Amino acid sequence: MGTRVRVGVFGAGGRMGQTVCSAVCSDPSLDLVAAIDPRYDGIDVGEVTGVEGCSFAVSGDLQALIHANVDVAIDFTHLDAAQKNLAFCAENSIHAVVGTSGFTEADEEGLRAKFTNSNCVIAANFAIGAVLMMRLAELAAPFFETAEILEFHHDNKIDSPSGTAVATAERMARASVQWAPDPTTKETIAGARGAKGPEGIPIHSVRMRGMVAHQEIILGTAGQTLTIRHDSNDRSSFMPGVLVAAQRISEVPGLSIGLDGILGL
Numbered sequence: 001m002g003t004r005v006r007v008g009v010f011g012a013g014g015r016m017g018q019t020v021c022s023a024v025c026s027d028p029s030l031d032l033v034a035a036i037d038p039r040y041d042g043i044d045v046g047e048v049t050g051v052e053g054c055s056f057a058v059s060g061d062l063q064a065l066i067h068a069n070v071d072v073a074i075d076f077t078h079l080d081a082a083q084k085n086l087a088f089c090a091e092n093s094i095h096a097v098v099g100t101s102g103f104t105e106a107d108e109e110g111l112r113a114k115f116t117n118s119n120c121v122i123a124a125n126f127a128i129g130a131v132l133m134m135r136l137a138e139l140a141a142p143f144f145e146t147a148e149i150l151e152f153h154h155d156n157k158i159d160s161p162s163g164t165a166v167a168t169a170e171r172m173a174r175a176s177v178q179w180a181p182d183p184t185t186k187e188t189i190a191g192a193r194g195a196k197g198p199e200g201i202p203i204h205s206v207r208m209r210g211m212v213a214h215q216e217i218i219l220g221t222a223g224q225t226l227t228i229r230h231d232s233n234d235r236s237s238f239m240p241g242v243l244v245a246a247q248r249i250s251e252v253p254g255l256s257i258g259l260d261g262i263l264g265l
């Protein structure tokens with residue numbers, strides 16, 4: 001086996017960060033060598049994440065990545081934090097794997113200019129099934145004139161619609177120009193037809209206790225409908241995508257949006 005990739009995790013104490021630390025520690029090709037989270041500064045990573053066999057202090061200081069000689073940093077934090085973290089990675093030639101939601105196209109262009117000495121992938125959804133769902137929706141779009149997206153998430157999610165729903169709608173809108181107009185002329189209760197995404201594709205957000213992250217895309221044309229559905233029942237669903245991105249990001253130059261390039265789709 002080649003040299004193990006040295007990994008740092010931003011947001012190590014968060015819901016996703018803890019799962020990422022555990023997945024990295026279980027992967028024989030990766031080494032967890034740094035964990036950044038200001039909320040847990042100075043506390044042992046094992047105590048913060050519950051991961052056994054790994055012991056060093058979580059730090060609130062980005063310099064810990066330099067001291068640990070990190071090759072790849074993984075970020076599941078919040079948008080404003082991620083922007084600072086990524087600027088630091090670009091300045092210090094550290095590759096970045098980013099799951100934090102909320103980056104605009106303007107943010108992405110800024111990052112494209114910054115990541116010249118190291119690479120970065122930002123993915124709205126690291127679940128490989130969800131990556132395929134988005135690709136399949138894009139392939140199907142030119143064959144159907146109507147489509148609606150329903151996304152379902154846990155009741156702690158504060159933003160809507162989900163980044164995955166927006167990314168799906170953007171890709172479907174780019175893949176076809178033949179979208180039928182909405183027939184609704186009277187909405188008795190405002191919002192009944194959902195939010196209008198790109199090309200008017202309606203997006204409906206459900207927030208429900210007991211759910212994790214789910215999405216359904218219904219496409220319709222004369223006499224038939226096609227439903228594409230993906231369910232993440234557990235945060236572990238995101239880990240194979242995160243790990244493969246950490247393993248391969250050094251080979252994919254510049255900024256990548258979505259996992260498609262990394263998976264060869």
Ligand code: NAD
Binds near residue numbers: 076
């Ligand atoms: P969370 O609030 O549980 O965790 C965020 C963690 O980041 C916290 O522990 C916080 O202390 C830490 N943090 C804050 N500022 C920081 C900084 N400057 N440096 C380092 N750490 C910092 O949130 P979560 O549920 O784990 O979600 C994190 C992000 O991941 C969200 O944007 C969410 O939408 C996204 N997400 C993406 C995917 C995907 O597949 N792309 C999947 C699930 C969640």
